Amino acid sequence: MALTFGDLYARLTSAALDEIRGRIRPPASIVDFGAGCGRLSIPLAAEGYLLTAVEPSPAMLGQLRTRTGDRDVNAVECTMQEYRSDRKHDLALCVFTVVAYLLDERALRAALSAAAQSLRPGGLFLLDVPDASVFEGFDHDSGDIMRRVEIASAGASLYQFNEETTLRTDDGPQTYRDSFPIRHWRKEEILGATEQAGFVTEADVTARFEDLGAEYLLLRLAR
Numbered sequence: 001m002a003l004t005f006g007d008l009y010a011r012l013t014s015a016a017l018d019e020i021r022g023r024i025r026p027p028a029s030i031v032d033f034g035a036g037c038g039r040l041s042i043p044l045a046a047e048g049y050l051l052t053a054v055e056p057s058p059a060m061l062g063q064l065r066t067r068t069g070d071r072d073v074n075a076v077e078c079t080m081q082e083y084r085s086d087r088k089h090d091l092a093l094c095v096f097t098v099v100a101y102l103l104d105e106r107a108l109r110a111a112l113s114a115a116a117q118s119l120r121p122g123g124l125f126l127l128d129v130p131d132a133s134v135f136e137g138f139d140h141d142s143g144d145i146m147r148r149v150e151i152a153s154a155g156a157s158l159y160q161f162n163e164e165t166t167l168r169t170d171d172g173p174q175t176y177r178d179s180f181p182i183r184h185w186r187k188e189e190i191l192g193a194t195e196q197a198g199f200v201t202e203a204d205v206t207a208r209f210e211d212l213g214a215e216y217l218l219l220r221l222a223r
């Protein structure tokens with residue numbers, strides 16, 4: 001991602017970190033749903049926040065564990081829908097297209113209900129709603145990396161994400177392919193579902209993430 005998106009990726013990360021720092025202070029407890037390889041969990045843990053990283057992909061979680069170093073991150077291998085814990089967090093994160101991996105209303109409702117259950121009353125929830133532009137393919141070639149991403153419409157807001165990436169390494173080119181379904185949710189659909197799960201809107205913080213491909217919503221658990 002950093003090789004492909006460069007400055008944009010760095011801006012996306014610092015905007016999210018600034019938003020979080022402005023809302024809660026360490027040692028607040030944060031659950032990062034769809035944490036990936038720890039883009040946010042790792043720097044937040046380094047700042048003294050108590051981090052739980054929830055991620056269903058063993059490969060991504062493996063990367064996160066490798067990169068965590070001596071920073072303490074509670075890594076949990078499951079989907080957002082499956083997550084249950086006695087610990088009630090101060091903030092939940094669900095950002096950088098995680099919501100696009102929820103393919104139907106049932107999955108969306110289950111994921112938002114799990115987010116609500118993971119928080120203390122009054123806890124905050126930062127989630128992004130990817131723009132339609134994110135569902136367009138692209139080609140990128142910057143010397144070290146060549147990516148070809150095709151996103152094919154599969155009807156009814158569903159898409160198939162197809163990627164072929166070649167990394168030019170010292171050991172020669174290494175090619176990787178991936179293909180998985182994603183969904184474009186409209187902001188109104190997400191807001192309807194978050195309301196059902198017990199959230200109210202605290203702020204629309206999209207301005208901080210301008211031109212970064214998504215709207216960012218900050219919600220608060222009402223009960």
Ligand SMILES: C[S@@+](CC[C@H](N)C(=O)[O-])C[C@H]1O[C@@H](n2cnc3c(N)ncnc32)[C@H](O)[C@@H]1O
Binds near residue numbers: 037054079080081101
């Ligand atoms: C583009 S990455 C975003 C990673 C991270 N949130 C970030 O900001 O860098 C999307 C992640 O969502 C994960 N994911 C897919 N389905 C999920 C689900 N049902 N629950 C939680 N995470 C999911 C994927 O495995 C992937 O790591």
